[in-house]
Amino acid sequence: MTSLETIVSLAKRKGFVFPGSDIYGGLAGTWDYGPLGVLLKENIKREWWKSMRKPHIFPLDSAIISSAKVWQSSGHTDHFTDPLVECKKCKRRFRTDHIEDTKCPECGGALGESRQFNMMFKTHAGAIEDESAVAYLRPETAQGIFINFKNVVDAFHPKLAFGIAQIGKAFRNEITPRNFVFRSREFEQMELEYFCDPKDADQYFGEIRAMRMQWFLNLGIKKENLRFRDYAGDELAHYSKATTDIEYRFGLSQDGFSELEGVANRTDFDLKNHFPEYHWTGDDFIKSDAGFVPNVIEPSVGVDRAFLAFMIDAYDEDELAGDKRVVLRLHPRLAPITVAVFPLVSNKEHITEKAKEVFDVLSREFMVRWDDIGNIGKRYRRQDEIGTPWCVTIDYQTLEDGTVTVRDRDTAKQERVAISEVAALFREKLI
Ligand SMILES: [Zn+2]
Structure with a gap:
């Protein structure tokens, strides 16, 4: 098993990834992609877009800076939180679920009460820094798709089922960013929201789940390093009917496997949040009490996490004519x-x-x-x-x-x- 240190070292030495704000001592949870990292990432994204090249899938590129109202409606303002405890002595904060002790792991000081901490990056749009100017850097690309659902329907009049796909940056104020680009504060997502009649949702969930696993296999990831993990009922988000992770053997957890991609049946939760009075009626999405709210199947994968999986999986050391060599066996379509x-x-x-x-x-x-x-x-x-x-x-x-x-x-x-x-x-x- 290739260690993360080996990959981090190769990434820096050969110009794939550098620590963010490096010459000023770094900024935790941020990474700068160097020349080869850019090329590898571009190739990953191109392969993803290729897999989305279908007549009923529409590409989108929504804004990163978004109205506070988007995140109120989506539930992120209230619920996108981590439970944190603060050390009374050194004031450092830790995720409550990462702390096993009642003492600070850094200085041994006493810890305060656990409280909720919102993970969104807040900013102000415009010259005045008051509440009316509050905006957020999106914590996920998905909501940009949901709020444009009606725009796409009105412009293209697609029939169900159809998808809207997007690649873009997202931002989360992780308290403990770690494991290189596996969990960082600024990252890139590749998300498809596939809208369908609720009665077809289970079928599409199964098909999309299989399609996404095949994508990784086609690009050369070893089968034994991938697996599905279906969520148990009590693990599901309150809006989700079914969720499966595609896990990769990153070597970061006890059994080695961690989430690479999530495939979720998000039901009608998001469209109901943003379009509470709208229904799919006939072939249209209109203000009406009749009809139904389309359900959505979402495969969501981090570009950076995929990048890391491809790097780890490709890394090899062998011997050629008595000479030791390091070789990255990247799929030719991914090679920088x-x-x-x-x-x-x-x-x-x-x-x-x-x-x-x-x-x-x-x-x-x-x-x-x-x-x-x-x-x-x-x-x-x-x-x-x-x-x-x-x-x-x-x-x-x-x-x-x-x-x-x-x-x-x-x-x-x-x-x-x-x-x-x-x-x-x-x-x-x-x-
Ligand atoms: Zn402390």
């Missing part, structure tokens, strides 16, 4: 860099020129990195460590017959391929 291009030697003009040609051709379609430093073996290792599936070397033979060496990350096998066929080869492997 798809192809690395190496001129065998950097002081031979014709080789460099030819390599630049290959670089330009491949760059039209793929994320390509140039490396002309050190011997080829070292360059391979550098690419293995960041998960680059293929390396292309331009050498003396290239000048003679127009072929290059293509080396595979996982097998370390090399083959000669004509320059004119290289792009097609990768294109085929990426399908």
Whole structure:
């Protein structure tokens, strides 16, 4: 099992993720994604959007700063809270459910009474900092979808069932952010809200649950590291009829498994909150006592949590010709860099020129990195460590017959391929 420390260290060293506000001592629960982290995250999001490419799924990008009324209606103002205790001596606060003692774990001081602490980031929109200007950074992207439900219906007149999908940042003032990007204060969510006739809700719940598990498997996560965990009745949120977590073996809990994605049947709770007088009548959502309120099935996954799962799952150490290497076996569609291009030697003009040609051709379609430093073996290792599936070397033979060496990350096998066929080869492997 790969330890979290190994991943955190690799992430920083190779430019995937850096601690937030690092040069000023850091800001707990925030992380800055570096060049490779951005690329990996973009690829994860693209794969998610691809899985949402269906005629009855509508994309949305709602505002992060939102009216206090949204969160009053949704119940977050009153209920999105954590129970906290404060140390009377050092004033540090701890989650009541994380404290096993009656003493402060930091200084040993006495702890006060447990009280509720709202986890939303509050701010003021505009110049005046009074109650009327209070706004919140959204603690989840889902509500942005619910409040736009009628807008989408009126613009597109979809028939049930249909979905609205969104990727975006969300913010929670976690008291104990921890485990790297697993639980942070600023994170990104990928959420689908799938609206249906209440009588079909169980069926869609089952289908979406299976579809989401398959998404992770298709992108290479090992089957033995994933599992479903259905919530018992007393674990369910008051508005939910059924919830399943897709858990991944992050290695952060007693049995190793923690939540990666949640799939919930949220019933008609959210639409009723925001549109108390509206019903689905005929093919429309209108002010009416007749009809029904659509139910919603929600698969919700954190981009950052998926990022961490893909990193942990891909990390491997093996031996090549007696040489130890670190290799990230990321799915080629997720790898930050798809192809690395190496001129065998950097002081031979014709080789460099030819390599630049290959670089330009491949760059039209793929994320390509140039490396002309050190011997080829070292360059391979550098690419293995960041998960680059293929390396292309331009050498003396290239000048003679127009072929290059293509080396595979996982097998370390090399083959000669004509320059004119290289792009097609990768294109085929990426399908
Ligand atoms: Zn204390």
